Amino acid sequence: xxxxxxxxxxxxxxxxxxxxxxxxxxxxxxxxxxxxxxxxxxxxxxxxxxxxxxxxxxxxxxxxxxxxxxxxxxxxxxxxxxxxxxxxxxxxxxxxxxxxxxxxxxxxxxxxxxxxxxxxxxxxxxxxxxxxxxxxxxxxxxxxxxxxxxxxxxxxxxxxxxxxxxxxxxxxxxxxxxxxxxxxxxxxxxxxxxxxxxxxxxxxxxxxxxxxxxxxxxxxxxxxxxxxxxxxxxxxxxxxxxxxxxxxxxxxxxxxxxxxxxxxxxxxxxxxx
Amino acid sequence: xxxxxxxxxxxxxxxxxxxxxxxxxxxxxxxxxxxxxxxxxxxxxxxxxxxxxxxxxxxxxxxxxxxxxxxxxxxxxxxxxxxxxxxxxxxxxxxxxxxxxxxxxxxxxxxxxxxxxxxxxxxxxxxxxxxxxxxxxxxxxxxxxxxxxxxxxxxxxxxxxxxxxxxxxxxxxxxxxxxxxxxxxxxxxxxxxxxxxxxxxxxxxxxxxxxxxxxxxxxxxxxxxxxxxxxxxxxxxxxxxxxxxxxxxxxxxxxxxxxxxxxxxxxxxxxxx
Numbered sequence: 223x224x225x226x227x228x229x230x231x232x233x234x235x236x237x238x239x240x241x242x243x244x245x246x247x248x249x250x251x252x253x254x255x256x257x258x259x260x261x262x263x264x265x266x267x268x269x270x271x272x273x274x275x276x277x278x279x280x281x282x283x284x285x286x287x288x289x290x291x292x293x294x295x296x297x298x299x300x301x302x303x304x305x306x307x308x309x310x311x312x313x314x315x316x317x318x319x320x321x322x323x324x325x326x327x328x329x330x331x332x333x334x335x336x337x338x339x340x341x342x343x344x345x346x347x348x349x350x351x352x353x354x355x356x357x358x359x360x361x362x363x364x365x366x367x368x369x370x371x372x373x374x375x376x377x378x379x380x381x382x383x384x385x386x387x388x389x390x391x392x393x394x395x396x397x398x399x400x401x402x403x404x405x406x407x408x409x410x411x412x413x414x415x416x417x418x419x420x421x422x423x424x425x426x427x428x429x430x431x432x433x434x435x436x437x438x439x440x441x442x443x444x445x446x447x448x449x450x451x452x453x454x455x456x457x458x459x460x461x462x463x464x465x466x467x468x469x470x471x472x473x474x475x476x477x478x479x480x481x482x483x484x485x486x487x488x489x490x491x492x493x494x495x
Numbered sequence: 496x497x498x499x500x501x502x503x504x505x506x507x508x509x510x511x512x513x514x515x516x517x518x519x520x521x522x523x524x525x526x527x528x529x530x531x532x533x534x535x536x537x538x539x540x541x542x543x544x545x546x547x548x549x550x551x552x553x554x555x556x557x558x559x560x561x562x563x564x565x566x567x568x569x570x571x572x573x574x575x576x577x578x579x580x581x582x583x584x585x586x587x588x589x590x591x592x593x594x595x596x597x598x599x600x601x602x603x604x605x606x607x608x609x610x611x612x613x614x615x616x617x618x619x620x621x622x623x624x625x626x627x628x629x630x631x632x633x634x635x636x637x638x639x640x641x642x643x644x645x646x647x648x649x650x651x652x653x654x655x656x657x658x659x660x661x662x663x664x665x666x667x668x669x670x671x672x673x674x675x676x677x678x679x680x681x682x683x684x685x686x687x688x689x690x691x692x693x694x695x696x697x698x699x700x701x702x703x704x705x706x707x708x709x710x711x712x713x714x715x716x717x718x719x720x721x722x723x724x725x726x727x728x729x730x731x732x733x734x735x736x737x738x739x740x741x742x743x744x745x746x747x748x749x750x751x752x753x754x755x756x757x758x759x760x761x762x763x764x765x766x767x768x
Contacts, residue, residue, distance in 0.1 A: 229657055321736070323602030324621075324655035330596060348597075349656075352625075356657045382597035383622075384502055384629045463594070 223302040225309035229357050232271075232310045236358055239269035239307055245360030245387075247351065250274040251291040251405035252300050255395040259364045260304040262392050271358050272301050273310040275317060280346030291408055310358060317353060326352045328378050331464050335477065336371045336488070339454060347372060348379050355385055363387050368394040368402050370475045370490040374464050393492070396422070402489045409485040417450050418487060421480055425491045428456065428476050432493075438468060445478070452481040461492070496575040498582035502630050505544075505583045509631055512542035512580055518633030518660075520624065523547040524564040524678035525573050528668040532637045533577040535665050544631050545574050546583040548590060553619030564681055583631060590626060599625045601651050604737050608750065609644045609761070612727060620645060621652050628658055636660050641667040641675050643748045643763040647737050666765070669695070675762045682758040690723050691760060694753055698764045701729065701749050705766075711741060718751070725754040734765070 244263030263270045281287035332344030373391045400422040424445035431441035442456045461473035472495040479488040517536030536543045554560035605617030646664045673695040697718035704714035734746035745768040752761040
C-alpha cells in the first residue's frame with residue numbers, strides 16, 4: 223500500500239493503478255463496516271483507494287469534531303491488511319488552504335432530517351466529496367448504507383453534476399444484537415450500549431407494521447423506543463429524494479435518529495423496489 | 496469533427512481522443528475571440544473539444560437569456576473549420592433535468608463587481624462549468640481574458656476543489672479600434688458602436704495614469720468616459736481574488752463596466768506581475 227497526504231502524489235499513485243479503481247472515503251476510526259466496504263471494492267474493482275480525513279466542514283458548532291476518535295496508525299494498518307492499494311491522508315490545510323471559500327450544495331435533500339438537525343452538515347459532506355473525487359478520480363465510489371441520507375445526497379450530487387463515477391451503496395454491518403456499526407458507538411457507556419440495539423428493533427417494528435398494512439403514522443407510533451432514548455425523528459422516505467412518504471412507495475428508507483445520553487445514533491432499513 | 500448533445504456519447508468521443516485534450520466552453524454566437532481560443536488550444540493540445548450551451552442559470556431576471564444570439568449551424572461549421580475534434584451541444588434538459596438542485600458557489604469573489612450587479616451570475620457559471628468539466632474531462636480549460644472576473648472565479652473553483660485541469664487564460668481579441676470582441680456587440684446601434692471603443696480607451700487612460708504614479712482614485716477619475724455611457728464601475732483589483740486594491744500590487748486587472756443604451760459592455764487590462 224502506498225500512502226500520502228499530498229494531492230500531486232496521490233494523483234501519481236492512482237494514475238499508475240489498474241482500472242477500475244474503487245474508492246472508500248472515511249473519517250478513520252475504522253470498524254468492520256468500513257472494512258466491509260473495502261472488501262466489496264476489492265471484489266468488484268482491480269484496485270482500491272481509501273482516504274482518512276476528519277472533515278471539519280461537516281461538523282456543526284458544539285459537535286464532536288475535536289473529540290472524534292482518531293487513530294491514523296491503527297487505521298492505515300487495517301487498510302494495508304485489507305489490501306488497499308492507495309491511501310490518501312491529507313491534513314486540513316491540504317483540503318482547506320487559506321482563502322478556501324467554495325461550497326457545493328445539493329439543495330433541499332440536504333436540508334431535511336440530518337440536514338435540519340445539523341445545518342451545513344451536508345454542504346460539508348458534498349464539498350469535501352467533490353474535492354476528494356477530483357483528487358482520487360475513482361471509477362466506483364463505495365458508501366455505507368448506515369448513513370442513508372448521505373448516500374442519497376451523494377448520489378444526487380453525482381447525478382446532478384455528472385461526476386464520471388458510479389456510486390455503490392453497501393448494506394450496513396451490524397453487531398450480533400442488531401446495533402449498526404458506527405465509530406460513534408465508542409461513546410456509549412455499558413448501560414447505553416445494552417439498550418442501543420432498540421433503535422434497530424424500533425425500525426424493524428415499523429417495517430413489520432408497514433408490511434402488515436398499517437398506515438405510516440400508526441407504523442411509526444409502533445416504534446416504541448425505551449425511555450432512555452431521546453427521539454429526534456422516525457419516518458419513511460423516498461430513497462432517492464428523502465421526501466417523507468405518506469403512502470409507501472419503493473425504493474424507500476425507514477429512518478430513525480435518537481440520542482442516548484450524549485450520543486446521537488442513526489439507523490435505517492432499506493425497502494427495495 | 497464529431498458532435499453530440501448526449502453525455503454518454505461525448506464521454507465515448509473524448510475518451511477516444513489523443514491527450515492532452517483542450518476544452519473551449521462557449522455560449523455560441525462565435526466571434527474571432529472564441530476562434531482564437533480554439534487556435535491556441537489547437538497549438539498547445541493534441542485534441543480540442545468545445546461546447547455550445549446558453550446557460551440559463553447564469554442569466555438574471557430581465558437579462559438577455561431569451562434574446563441571446565443563437566446560431567448552432569453557423570457555430571458548428573466554424574468549430575469544424577477551426578479543427579475542433581469534439582463538439583458538445585447539450586439541450587437544457589440534459590444539463591438541468593427535472594429535479595436538478597445542486598449549486599457550486601465560490602463565495603465572495605463571485606459576489607463583487609459583476610456578481611454584485613448580476614446576483615447568482617457566477618453561481619450559474621461555476622455550477623455549469625463543474626458539470627461541463629466532469630462531462631468533457633479536459634486536461635486544459637481555455638478561457639478568454641475578456642471576462643476577467645470569470646477567469647478569476649473559475650481559477651478559484653479549480654484550485655479550491657482540485658479539479659484535475661489546468662486553466663489557460665488567453666488575451667482578449669480586439670477590433671482595430673480597440674473594442675473587445677463580444678457576442679453582445681451585436682446589440683449595439685451604429686452610433687453606439689462608434690462610441691464603444693471609449694471603454695477600452697478609458698481603461699488605457701487609467702493604466703497610463705497608474706504608470707505615471709497617480710493614486711488609484713485619481714487614475715480612475717482620469718477614465719473620462721463620454722456622456723453616452725452609464726458607468727457601472729471602474730477599479731483596479733487583485734487578479735486572483737478580485738479584491739479592490741488601494742495600492743497597485745501585481746498581478747492585477749484594471750476593470751470597467753458601463754451601459755451604452757441597453758447594452759452592457761465590460762472590459763479589462765491585465766497588469767502582469
